[in-house]
Amino acid sequence: MPETPAALLASPAFALPLNVAAFLFGVWLYRRSGTALLHPIVGASLLVAATLHLLDIGYPDYQRASGLLYALLGPAVVALAVPLRQNLAIIRRAAMPLTVTLVAGAALAPLIGVGIALLLGASGPVLAALSGKAVTTPIALAIAAKVRAAESLTVGIVVFSGVVGAVLGPPLMRWLGAGDERIIGFVLGINAHAIGTARSLEISALCGAFAALAMGLCGALTAILLPLLAAGG
Amino acid sequence: MVPGRLSAASERHRERVNTWRRLPGWLAGAAILAGTHFAGNWLQASLALPVPGSVLGMLLLVAGLLVYGSVPRGLAEISGVLLRLLALLFLPAATGLFFLDSLAPADWVGLFAATVFGTLASIALCALLLKRLLLRGRREDTDA
Numbered sequence: 388m389p390e391t392p393a394a395l396l397a398s399p400a401f402a403l404p405l406n407v408a409a410f411l412f413g414v415w416l417y418r419r420s421g422t423a424l425l426h427p428i429v430g431a432s433l434l435v436a437a438t439l440h441l442l443d444i445g446y447p448d449y450q451r452a453s454g455l456l457y458a459l460l461g462p463a464v465v466a467l468a469v470p471l472r473q474n475l476a477i478i479r480r481a482a483m484p485l486t487v488t489l490v491a492g493a494a495l496a497p498l499i500g501v502g503i504a505l506l507l508g509a510s511g512p513v514l515a516a517l518s519g520k521a522v523t524t525p526i527a528l529a530i531a532a533k534v535r536a537a538e539s540l541t542v543g544i545v546v547f548s549g550v551v552g553a554v555l556g557p558p559l560m561r562w563l564g565a566g567d568e569r570i571i572g573f574v575l576g577i578n579a580h581a582i583g584t585a586r587s588l589e590i591s592a593l594c595g596a597f598a599a600l601a602m603g604l605c606g607a608l609t610a611i612l613l614p615l616l617a618a619g620g
Numbered sequence: 621m622v623p624g625r626l627s628a629a630s631e632r633h634r635e636r637v638n639t640w641r642r643l644p645g646w647l648a649g650a651a652i653l654a655g656t657h658f659a660g661n662w663l664q665a666s667l668a669l670p671v672p673g674s675v676l677g678m679l680l681l682v683a684g685l686l687v688y689g690s691v692p693r694g695l696a697e698i699s700g701v702l703l704r705l706l707a708l709l710f711l712p713a714a715t716g717l718f719f720l721d722s723l724a725p726a727d728w729v730g731l732f733a734a735t736v737f738g739t740l741a742s743i744a745l746c747a748l749l750l751k752r753l754l755l756r757g758r759r760e761d762t763d764a
Contacts, residue, residue, distance in 0.1 A: 406711050413707065431714075433718075435712075435715045449715070459709050460710065463705075466703055468699075469699040496738065503734040509734070563744060573746075577742075606675065
C-alpha cells in the first residue's frame with residue numbers, strides 16, 4: 388500500500404476509480420446533451436485532465452497507474468472479430484463495391500490529412516500521427532508504436548476526426564444524395580471509427596453493422612500497410 | 621431487427637437470473653480473446669511481422685469463427701462488453717492530448733485544418749464512390 392498521499396494519488400488505487408468515474412460522467416453528459424459533439428471520451432478526458440491539474444498529478448504517473456486499461460486494449464481489438472464475423476453474410480452481396488471503397492478510403496483519409504498539414508507547414512511528428520488517422524483508436528495505438536508516432540497525438544487525431552465525422556458526416560452524405568444506410572455506415576466506419584460506429588448504431592442496426600465492418604477492415608488494412616510503408620521509406 | 625428489440629427487456633431479465641449459469645461461457649469467451657491475442661503476439665514476434673499482434677489476433681479469430689461456423693454466445697457477450705467500453709480503455713491515451721506542450725502553434729493549425737477538412741473531404745469522396753459502385757452493381761444485377 389502506498390504510504391504518502393502523493394503516492395496514493397499516483398497509484399492505480401486512485402487512477403482506476405478516477406477513470407471509471409470520468410467515463411460514467413462522460414456517458415451521462417453524452418446522453419443528457421444528445422449531441423455527438425460530447426461523445427463520452429470528450430467529457431471523460433476533460434474531467435480527468437482537470438482532476439490531474441487540480442491535484443498536481445503528473446501525466447506519466449497517471450498513465451503508468453492506468454496500465455490495466457492499456458492491457459485490455461489488445462483483447463478489445465481481437466473482439467472486433469465478432470461483429471466482423473456476424474456481418475459477413477450481408478457484406479458478401481456488396482463485396483466488390485465495399486472492397487474498392489475501403490481501399491480508396493483507407494488511402495484517401497490519411498493522404499488528404501497529411502496533404503493539408505504539409506501545405507500548412509506542420510512538422511514531422513504531426514505528419515506521422517496523422518498517417519494513422521483512418522483507423523480506430525486501439526489499432527491506431529498499436530500502429531503508432533510501430534511507426535513511432537506520438538501516442539496521445541495519434542489518439543487525439545483519431546478521436547477528433549471521429550467526432551467531426553460523426554456529427555457532420557450523415558448530413559453531408561444526405562446532402563450529396565448518398566443517404567443509403569449502408570453507405571452512411573460504411574463511410575463513417577472508415578472515416579469516423581468507433582465514434583462513427585456508435586453514431587451509425589443510433590441510425591439503424593444495418594447502418595451499425597456496415598460501420599463495424601468498415602472500422603475493422605480499414606484498421607486491419609492500415610495496420611498491415613502503414614508499418615510496411617514506414618519500414619520501406 | 622424488430623423482434624430482437626422487442627425481446628431485449630425479457631433478455632435482460634433472463635440475463636440477471638442466469639448470471640451464475642452463464643459465467644463459464646463468459647470466462648470461456650474471455651479466454652478465447654486472451655488466447656487469440658497471445659497467439660497473435662506470438663506470431664508477430666516469431667515471424668517478425670510489421671503488423672501489430674492484436675490485429676493478427678483479430679484476423680485469426682475471424683478465420684477461427686468461420687471454421688467453427690458460428691459465434692459462441694459467451695464470446696459474443698464478452699466482446700460486446702469490451703467494445704462498449706472502448707472509450708474507457710483509451711481514456712488515458714486521449715487525456716494525454718491535454719498534456720502535449722511540445723507542439724508549435726503552426727502544428728496546431730495544421731492539425732486542426734487537416735483533421736476537420738481532411739475528414740469531411742474524405743467522407744464526401746468515399747460516399748460518392750460507394751454510391752456509384754452500388755448503383756452500377758444493381759444495374760448489372762437487373763440486366764443479368
